[in-house]
Amino acid sequence: MYAIVDIETTGGQPAEDRITEIAIFIHDGDQVVDQFHSLINPGRPIPFFISQLTGITDEMVRDAPKFHEVAKQIVQITEGNVFVAHNVRFDYSFVKKEFADLGFTFQRKTLCTVRLSRKLMPGLPSYSLGKLCKSIDIPLQMRHRAIGDAEATAVLFDRLLKIDEKKVNDSQDEKLLETSSISKEIKTSLLPSNISKDMVDALPLEAGVYYFHDEEGQIIYVGKSKSIRKRIIQHFNIDFKSKKSIEFKNRIADITYVRTGSELVALLFESDEIKKRKPFYNRAQRRSVYHSGIYSYYDQEGYLRLTFQKAKTEVPPLLTMSNQFQAKNFLYNRVAKYNLCQKLCDLYKSTGPCFDYQVHQCKGACVGKESPEEYNLRVIESIDAFKYDYDTFVIIGKGRNAEEKSVVVVDNGRYLGFGYFDESFSASSLEDFKGVIRYYNDNKDTQQIIRGYMRTKHGDKVLVFSQEEDPAF
Structure with a gap:
């Protein structure tokens, strides 16, 4: 049995928006045998542009039941059935979120008619519901209303069932029924429409960097993991986050990867690839230029001072930053966390004491009240x-x-960078290791990656070098 569902909402973010209409058609594998439909009061105004699209207005839902009032009926009519929808991630995410807000876990097997249509009816110009129905002559009344879209999806699903059944019958293979297109899609419906289970199963359970490509082959996301396959499967799990996360998954048309072996190398290589390629859906590490640096020096009174200024290639900074604003904020954080002096950190310009000293938060290094030895x-x-x-x-x-x-x-x-060597490699100096690496940029992100990794129970071997002595490998 299949529950074919369509919803309308106040917007595209399951975490913030609410359902305004739901329609469910129950298909027993031969025909539609039951249905449920209701407008739903979302408990908030419907944006004007949404009303323009769906035709559902605040007045229409003012006296409609709230979701909790129809929740029991939705549970009962979908119980034991496969949850079917056109782009199932969207509808299923909203329904799950509505139930989660009530403290109830709504869990159903799912099936996406977009994925199924691509598989059973390949080569069509578009698989959006409106254009797909037009291509194969399915009547679509009340477009962008849950009742109209759900009814059209039910007709589409009925055709897909018959196509799949014909394929099974024509094959004369008794085992094919267990692996029919619909059976496979129920197991893999959470995958993006262009990504197959075989593609995911072929991914390695090893550390590395992976790339998501769109239909034009452009890289839209770069990620890393200790286990590439497991991490990618996590990407495709249903979530409640936003329309953007659903859009992101729908754009994924191909997956490639680079095995690194080492988790640390995966972290460093991912950071470099994001800066180099600037994928649309990577944000945190896309900056590639570091204009500012944190520096230290001793003043004439012996105080160790921190300052921020334009990064200099001839004088390596303690830490690089994207800009002066970020560097200044970093120093403010150091001042607060370690009870440092604003003036001695280049954050307060004055010939007298800093502001913190005046409010009894600085110990007085700026006016000689605290000794250099204690402050430093x-x-x-x-x-x-x-x-x-x-x-x-x-x-x-x-x-x-x-x-x-x-x-x-x-x-x-x-x-400096990373590289690889085999069992025949022998090293007695740092220069030997430099000879096997590929050089990469040093920046704030790589510094944080290495520092963080070194403080974990990583199990890697660390060789420390000094000017006086190089350890033998």
């Missing part, structure tokens, strides 16, 4: 929090196969 201990502690534990070191981890190792090189506090 806190500055050093704040610096150590965003520096590496060692100046020069390499991190040796897993490679892409059993005979290979990965290596990440940091020289004098600067990340």
Whole structure:
């Protein structure tokens, strides 16, 4: 049995918007045997442009039941049935969210008629409901109303059932029934319409970087994981987040990947790829230019001071930042966390005490009330929090196969890059390791990645180098 569902909403974000209409047609595999339809009072105004699209106005839903008043009927009519919809992620996410708000877990097997149509009726110009119905002569009354769209989807589903049944019968293969298109789609309906289960099953359960491409082949997202396949499956799970997350999944038409072996290398390579390719759906690490830096120096009185200024290539900063605003905010955070002096961190211009001293929050380094020795201990502690534990070191981890190792090189506090070597490799100096790596940019993100990784129970081998002695490998 199948419950063919369509909804109308106040907007496209399940976490924020609400359902205004729901229609359900029950199909027993041969024909429609039951149906349910209701306008729903969303408890909030319907935006004008939504009313223009659907024709549903505030006046129409003012006396309609609220979702909790029809929830029991929805549970009963869909109980034991497969939840079918055209772009099922959208409708299912909204229905699940409405039930979640009531403290009820709504769980049904799902089936997407967009995916099923692409598979059973390939080559059509469009698979949007309106254009698809026009292509195959399905009447569509009351477009963008739940009752009209659900009825058209029920007719479409009936045709798809018959096409699938004919394929099974024509095959004369007794085992095909268990793996018919509809059976497969029920198992994989949460996947984007262009992504098959076979494609996902072929992904490695290994560390690496993966790429989502759109239908034109453009990279729209770059990610990383200790297990590429598991992470990608997580991407395709239903969520309640936003219209953008649903749009993102619908745009995915292909998946490629690069195995790295090492989780750390995956993190570093992903960061570089995002900056280089600037995928539309990656935001956090898209910046690729770091204009500002955090620097330290001792003044004439012996106080260790922090400052922010334009990053200089000849003088490596303690930390790089995208801009002066970000650098300034970072120093404000250091001042608050380590009880530093605003004036000695270049945040308060005055010949007298800083503002914090005047409100009894600074211990007085700015006017000589706190000794350089006491003050500098806190500055050093704040610096150590965003520096590496060692100046020069390499991190040796897993490679892409059993005979290979990965290596990440940091020289004098600067990340140089990563590479691989096999069992025949022998190293006695840092220069030997430099010879096997590919060089990458050092920036705030790579510094944070390496610092964070070093503080986990990673199990990699760390070799520390000094000017006096290079450790043997």
